[in-house]
Amino acid sequence: MTLEANIKVGLKIDQEVYDIDVAIPAGVPTPAAPYTFSIAESGDDGADLLNVVVGDSTHFYVAVSPPKQVKDWTEGVVQDLEVVVNDGGYDPETGKFTDNKNPDPKPADQK
DSSP: OOOOEEEEEEETTTTTEEEEEEEEOOSSOOOOOOOEEEESSSSSTEEEEEEEEEEEEEEEEEOOOOOOHHHHHHTSSSOOOOEEEEEEETTTTTTEEOOOSSSSOOGGGGG
């Protein structure tokens, strides 16, 4: 039996609505079928606050940015902020890793 899961939840915290999305494909994550987790502000113009993608031990992507409420609290001092850490050349527009760091999927003992 092969199972996969997609979970979407909307949460309201201090009058702000956030969308949480988790996608777990069947089997072990791979660059072609990674695990994903994201939190975004709700609405058409809602910003991505957290985006985590794991393909394998050498393919990962993490992007973090503050909610627009933080920009309001800082009275315009913080105009824009995003922190991205990745390995494996992930393209968030396509949802794909753009390199092929592990072209041979066979374990070393099976080569």
